Amino acid sequence: MRFTVLTLFPDMIRQGLSTSILGRAEERGFISFDIRNIRDYTTERHGHVDDAPYGGGAGMLMQADPILRCYRSATADLPKAPRVIYVTPQGRQFTQADAKMFAAEETLLILCGHYEGVDERALELLGAEPYSIGDYVLTGGELPAMVMVDAISRMVPGVLSNQESGEIESFEGNLLEYPQYTRPEVYEGLCVPPVLLSGDHKKVAQWRREQALLRTRERRPDLFAKVELNKADRKFLQAQAERSADES
Ligand code: ADE
Secondary structure (H helix, E strand, O other): OEEEEEEOOHHHHHHHHOOHHHHHHHHOOOOEEEEEEHHHHOOOOOOOOEEOOOOOOOOOEEOHHHHHHHHHHHHOOOOOOOEEEEEEEEEEEOOHHHHHHHOOOOEEEEEEOOOOOEOHHHHHHHOOEEEEOOOOOOOOOHHHHHHHHHHHHOOOOOOOOOOOOOOOOOOHHHOOOOOOOOOOOEEOOEEOOHHHHOOOHHHHHHHHHHHHHHHHHHHOHHHHOOOOOOHHHHHHHHHHHHHHHHHO
8 A cells, every 4th residue: 555645744754654563564565655745846936835824814824736736746657546635633533444444545645734724725626535633733744644644554454463463452343452461470569360360261351351341431431332232241241330339
């Protein structure tokens, strides 16, 4: 899968995506990057890519023309126009389901905004789909773009090794992951839950499911409401509720 990123800070993106699992995936050819500096496409004498907004107001806007030129150059050799994402706090929330969906694309183009935003006509001409990574405002679109590239890449076949592969992980079936422990068995007086040392795989699996249910209910009631509970889950939660009623 190819990620084309249009940005004013290409070094930031290159650095952020070249290490660890994504660096390895790029070396092995599972993903590739085409990182373009929008400033290279301005025809303005002083290299400006921004201007004041019509109608007044604070801040500067990225102009449409350098973005369109950059886009046309980046997509000239592609067999079909890629989906275009514009990262912005005004976008719809990017989720794990979106990561899976975008991983099926051959090429994905991400436009990073800066300053106070982008001339709306650039977004219209590119058919850009606005996405946000959360309800907070960052100084630019580079970090959100990297977050999305990372989440999408993990879903591209071959990027994760079997060991890293995230079949049983947070958000699968709307459940958060259960707590995990590694050596030593006792650390600063805290013991590993005995069931994990029992060697009984069925019991371990059941304990993990129960812990995932409890954790999700406590930390993310919004996700918990979407979990499909099986018979054993309901029995466990019922017993749990009775126990806490007895305690209070
Ligand atoms: N640009 C600035 N803040 C952002 C956010 N939260 N998500 C996506 N793009 C952004």
